[in-house]
Amino acid sequence: MRVLITGGAGFLGSHLSWALLMRGDSVVCVDDFSTGRLSNIARHVKHPNFTLVHGDVSKRLSCPGKLDVVAHLASPASPPDYHRLPLQTLAVGSRGTENALLLAERKSARFLLTSTSEVYGNPLIHPQTEQYCGNVNPVGPRSVYDEAKRFSEALSMAYARSRGVNVGVVRIFNTFGPGMRATDGRVVSSFIVQALNGAPLTIYGQGTQTRSFCYVDDLIRGLILMIDSSESGPVNLGNPAEKTILDLATTILDVTGSSSPIEFHQLPTDDPLQRCPDITLATRVLGWRPEMSTSDGIGRTVAYFSAHPHEVADAAEALAGSQFEGTNLTATSVAISA
Numbered sequence: 602m603r604v605l606i607t608g609g610a611g612f613l614g615s616h617l618s619w620a621l622l623m624r625g626d627s628v629v630c631v632d633d634f635s636t637g638r639l640s641n642i643a644r645h646v647k648h649p650n651f652t653l654v655h656g657d658v659s660k661r662l663s664c665p666g667k668l669d670v671v672a673h674l675a676s677p678a679s680p681p682d683y684h685r686l687p688l689q690t691l692a693v694g695s696r697g698t699e700n701a702l703l704l705a706e707r708k709s710a711r712f713l714l715t716s717t718s719e720v721y722g723n724p725l726i727h728p729q730t731e732q733y734c735g736n737v738n739p740v741g742p743r744s745v746y747d748e749a750k751r752f753s754e755a756l757s758m759a760y761a762r763s764r765g766v767n768v769g770v771v772r773i774f775n776t777f778g779p780g781m782r783a784t785d786g787r788v789v790s791s792f793i794v795q796a797l798n799g800a801p802l803t804i805y806g807q808g809t810q811t812r813s814f815c816y817v818d819d820l821i822r823g824l825i826l827m828i829d830s831s832e833s834g835p836v837n838l839g840n841p842a843e844k845t846i847l848d849l850a851t852t853i854l855d856v857t858g859s860s861s862p863i864e865f866h867q868l869p870t871d872d873p874l875q876r877c878p879d880i881t882l883a884t885r886v887l888g889w890r891p892e893m894s895t896s897d898g899i900g901r902t903v904a905y906f907s908a909h910p911h912e913v914a915d916a917a918e919a920l921a922g923s924q925f926e927g928t929n930l931t932a933t934s935v936a937i938s939a
């Protein structure tokens with residue numbers, strides 16, 4: 602197959618590109634490098650079946666030759682990134698998604714949309730099934746991401762219903778693993794980098810909020826199963842092993858052997874208090890379920906960051922600074938033994 606991946610130089614896009622190359626597909630990666638990195642695709646660019654195109658998919662998207670799949674991953678995904686890039690996030694969710702859908706339509710290609718568990722907002726139904734319509738604040742600081750993704754789902758379904766585009770929508774829950782940026786700002790990479798630097802782990806709120814963390818290899822396997830299927834979705838992809846953020850911090854201190862203290866900061870506005878996928882549908886229609894435990898995945902991610910000591914050291918200052926409004930107002934420190 603020939604697959605065009607928007608956002609192919611990002612964390613998930615680079616893993617997906619490599620997995621497709623390894624099974625014999627050709628990959629065209631289109632990326633504007635707003636949150637992606639050339640280092641993510643250093644080995645890809647040496648592969649004869651990999652093509653890199655530098656461009657902003659919100660402006661235009663074309664590709665000579667046949668395409669079997671358009672996988673639309675381009676979007677800032679980390680809260681600090683989409684807070685920094687609010688208009689670009691809305692643009693890539695709306696105009697970028699439409700450009701990708703139009704390309705898929707012109708090429709008669711399958712279209713994969715990587716939506717997010719954020720469409721459920723601060724969920725009132727737990728765990729979240731695909732039928733749950735969500736609880737999103739349409740004007741809060743997270744709305745630039747959440748509403749862009751909700752719009753991108755609506756647009757994809759409209760292209761499927763009214764123009765017959767072969768659409769597949771997945772809703773990805775928090776995914777982590779090697780290749781994340783040390784300064785990405787998402788909780789797993791931040792805690793690992795802080796632990797390796799001996800810096801305080803910055804918990805927002807009391808750490809009682811929950812997330813469900815999926816290892817990247819499991820997630821990529823799910824994306825490929827969705828590409829290869831004719832399911833329209835939306836289908837949840839995530840690891841139902843739910844953890845509090847305090848549990849996550851303790852696990853990371855255990856795995857790294859760090860004696861970093863834990864610091865409590867103000868919870869950002871609209872931060873969801875709980876999140877856990879119901880993956881019944883993914884198991885039934887794709888035969889998918891995650892295989893890697895969160896702690897084994899964290900072990901592999903710690904090994905990755907330990908092998909990049911300069912990146913980890915350079916990230917210390919960025920992670921110590923406030924990433925959200927008011928984040929540092931109420932910091933209190935406690936020592937947690939590893």
Ligand code: NAD
Pocket residue numbers: 607608609610611612613614631632633634635636637638656657658659673674675676677678679682693697715716717718772773774775776777
């Ligand atoms: P990432 O920030 O690492 O990757 C996004 C990539 O898109 C980057 O390479 C960036 O440069 C590129 N990009 C952004 N805007 C672009 C534009 N206008 N034109 C071209 N390229 C552009 O994020 P990620 O974690 O790899 O996420 C990838 C996709 O998966 C996103 O759509 C995100 O919403 C979705 N997702 C990810 C997670 C997760 O836990 N990683 C969870 C839910 C959904």
Ligand code: UDP
Pocket residue numbers: 679680775786787788789791792803804805806810812846868869872873
């Ligand atoms: N979080 C935290 N400390 C950090 C970064 C994040 O306590 O340094 C919390 C954040 O408030 C949220 C959870 O961890 O409750 C997951 O945050 P992340 O940004 O990784 O993903 P998302 O909020 O998009 O699920």
